[in-house]
Amino acid sequence: MSNNKGVSFVYVAITILVVSALGYFLFKSSPQNSIGADRGQSSTPTNNGPLDSLIGKPLPDIQLTDKDGKTYTNESFKGKNTVLFFNEGLMCYPACWNQIAGFGTDSRFNTDQIQAFSVLVDSSSDWQRAIEKMPELAKAGTLFDIGGSVSGKLGLLNLPSSMHRGSLPGHTYIVLDKEGIVRYAKDDPNMAMANDLLIKEISGFND
Numbered sequence: 001m002s003n004n005k006g007v008s009f010v011y012v013a014i015t016i017l018v019v020s021a022l023g024y025f026l027f028k029s030s031p032q033n034s035i036g037a038d039r040g041q042s043s044t045p046t047n048n049g050p051l052d053s054l055i056g057k058p059l060p061d062i063q064l065t066d067k068d069g070k071t072y073t074n075e076s077f078k079g080k081n082t083v084l085f086f087n088e089g090l091m092c093y094p095a096c097w098n099q100i101a102g103f104g105t106d107s108r109f110n111t112d113q114i115q116a117f118s119v120l121v122d123s124s125s126d127w128q129r130a131i132e133k134m135p136e137l138a139k140a141g142t143l144f145d146i147g148g149s150v151s152g153k154l155g156l157l158n159l160p161s162s163m164h165r166g167s168l169p170g171h172t173y174i175v176l177d178k179e180g181i182v183r184y185a186k187d188d189p190n191m192a193m194a195n196d197l198l199i200k201e202i203s204g205f206n207d
Contacts (some may be wrong), residue, residue: 047170048153051172051185062150064117066144067124072117072143074180079203081114081177086169089120090130095191096171097134104140106195114202117141119161121148121168159187170194173198177205 031078045132064072075086085103087096100118103109109116120127123146131137145151156162161170171191175184184201188194 013196025125049159051159051187054154054174054182054185057182059174059176059182060153062153064119064145064150066143067127077176078180079178080112081178083114083116083198084174084176085116085118086151086154086172086174087118087120087164087187088168088170089122090126091168092163092191093130097137099171099191099193100142101134101136102193102195104138105136108195108199115141117143119143119150120144121145121151138151156187160189161187161191175201181205
């Protein structure tokens with residue numbers, strides 16, 4: 001009888017060990033624990049695949065232009081927390097248009113601490129057609145990535161939000177801190193307004 005009790009105890013002990021090991025593995029591999037805080041990253045899981053490789057680093061060297069032809073480089077974004085909203089522009093109506101207009105009319109994104117730019121694949125002259133249809137768009141900061149070369153360099157053309165995979169970005173946010181380091185990135189296939197989420201992320205940069 002005592003031998004049977006000993007065998008039962010061994011079985012119970014092995015079962016506990018197996019369950020504990022499985023629970024630990026599942027915890028460590030969950031999305032919530034896959035983003036390293038040791039690189040100064042956001043505490044909010046992004047689950048963005050390739051986008052996450054940008055976090056904790058300066059952007060690769062890029063060049064964008066505004067409506068007046070002024071060139072913006074990585075250095076242009078230092079000094080303020082900066083949101084770069086990469087999207088399809090004219091073809092992404094109304095979702096992207098609403099988000100762009102939302103940045104322009106939200107005073108939180110036009111301060112001495114925070115700025116937002118919507119990055120469009122259209123030309124400035126073509127984008128003027130959108131402004132004529134939705135005048136609120138004129139208040140938003142816009143930069144132009146004609147042909148999507150910068151979007152391609154950053155790996156934004158094949159994310160889930162893209163409606164034209166391989167050719168155009170979809171609905172993607174990249175947020176830089178004042179030193180120009182990527183601190184947060186999110187691809188949003190739902191194409192929802194994200195202002196409150198972005199402000200929350202930026203507010204945590206100094207935590």
